[in-house]
Amino acid sequence: MKSETLRRILSLNSIRARRERGGEFVGRMKANDAAAFPYRMGAGYSGDVNRTHPFDVESCLIDSTAPPTFFGQGCYADAASPNGVRVPTTGDTDINFYGITVRPFPFQQQSNSNYGAVALGVAGTPPSSGIIDVLKSGYIIVTLQGSAAAFKGSAVFLCIIAGTSGVVGGFSAVAFGGGAAGTTVALTHTGQTYFNGPADPSGIVELAFNL
Numbered sequence: 444m445k446s447e448t449l450r451r452i453l454s455l456n457s458i459r460a461r462r463e464r465g466g467e468f469v470g471r472m473k474a475n476d477a478a479a480f481p482y483r484m485g486a487g488y489s490g491d492v493n494r495t496h497p498f499d500v501e502s503c504l505i506d507s508t509a510p511p512t513f514f515g516q517g518c519y520a521d522a523a524s525p526n527g528v529r530v531p532t533t534g535d536t537d538i539n540f541y542g543i544t545v546r547p548f549p550f551q552q553q554s555n556s557n558y559g560a561v562a563l564g565v566a567g568t569p570p571s572s573g574i575i576d577v578l579k580s581g582y583i584i585v586t587l588q589g590s591a592a593a594f595k596g597s598a599v600f601l602c603i604i605a606g607t608s609g610v611v612g613g614f615s616a617v618a619f620g621g622g623a624a625g626t627t628v629a630l631t632h633t634g635q636t637y638f639n640g641p642a643d644p645s646g647i648v649e650l651a652f653n654l
Contacts, residue, residue: 486647487584490514490546493649498581500545503528507572514546514569515585516612517601518577528577530612531603537628540601543583543652544569545576580653582639587648588613593638599650600627614650 487493490513492500503520505511506527511518518528520541528541569575587593588602588609593616600618602609604626608619616638618627630636634653642648 485645486643486649488514488546489584489586489647490516490544491584492545492578492581493584494582499579500576500581501542501579502574503542503577505570505572505575510571511544511569511575511612513567513610513612514544515583516544517614518542518544518612528575531601532611533604535603535628537601537630537632540628540630540633542577542579543585543650545578545583547576578652580634582649582651584647585614585650587615587638587642587646589615589617589619591615591617591619593640593642593648595638595640597638599630599636599638599652601630602627 492498504524504527506520506524506529508524509529509532511528511530517531518541519531519535519539520526520528521539528544590608597616600615602611602613602615602619605611606619606626609615609627615627618629630652636650636652636654639649639651
């Protein structure tokens with residue numbers, strides 16, 4: 444213990460002596476770590492399942508007549524599909540809402556010639572046929588639609604008809620579309636579903652679904 448204390452004293456004396464002689468001092472004078480992140484970090488990417496426990500993801504067939512168009516999109520399944528998931532449409536309700544498309548990375552679309560004929564995608568656009576993962580319960584990143592801000596615990600509305608304030612299958616914190624009936628549905632029959640905080644500057648927000 445004494446030798447370690449002596450070593451530290453000698454080291455400090457050496458540094459002090461170099462400063463007094465005007466010698467070069469290589470060391471850290473101040474910590475400026477607070478400037479490393481001057482802004483909020485991005486919340487993530489739409490369609491990412493951002494909490495790995497607990498969550499339930501189901502692999503589903505894609506309805507090729509009305510396939511999902513982006514990851515983090517609400518989707519439905521019905522007998523007419525058949526047995527595939529599709530984008531929302533007029534007349535859909537929150538009762539038969541099926542889930543949210545999950546963004547895989549990397550992913551590769553199917554090919555008529557060989558599996559490797561199509562390059563690996565960047566998970567920007569889902570394939571129009573084949574298999575897609577759908578979140579049945581858990582936390583997922585989505586893009587907030589409309590101008591209303593989300594907050595922790597706020598209600599979730601799904602757009603089922605294209606409007607000026609959102610895209611079909613997108614999520615918002617309030618009903619929009621000029622108040623037209625059937626433009627959005629409130630997800631109230633899917634367990635506990637809510638936004639888990641405000642969106643980042645890019646409109647990316649965490650959604651807690653069917654917990």
